[in-house]
Amino acid sequence: NAVACATDIQRRMRERNADVQEESRIEFRIGINVGDIIFDDNDIYGDGVNVAARIESIARPGGIAISGAVRDHLG
Numbered sequence: 001n002a003v004a005c006a007t008d009i010q011r012r013m014r015e016r017n018a019d020v021q022e023e024s025r026i027e028f029r030i031g032i033n034v035g036d037i038i039f040d041d042n043d044i045y046g047d048g049v050n051v052a053a054r055i056e057s058i059a060r061p062g063g064i065a066i067s068g069a070v071r072d073h074l075g
Helices: 002-017 047-056 068-074
Strands: 030-032 038-040 043-045 064-066
Touching: 002 030, 002 064, 002 068, 030 047, 043 047, 047 064, 064 068
Parallel strands: 030 064
Antiparallel strands: 038 043
């Protein structure tokens, strides 16, 4: 699932960054949402993508932010 994948990505990036000088570290912010998306050629859009993009910005570097819909889905 997306949360497990994001957790694995962040864990692996922390491991990678452990041996890298601070100015060369890479840190991702990940936002996860559940919602409708539309695939169109090489693009995706829709509320599912838009909300994920917005909540990604509130995650701290190296962190994961999930929407309420994802939280409810996880139980």
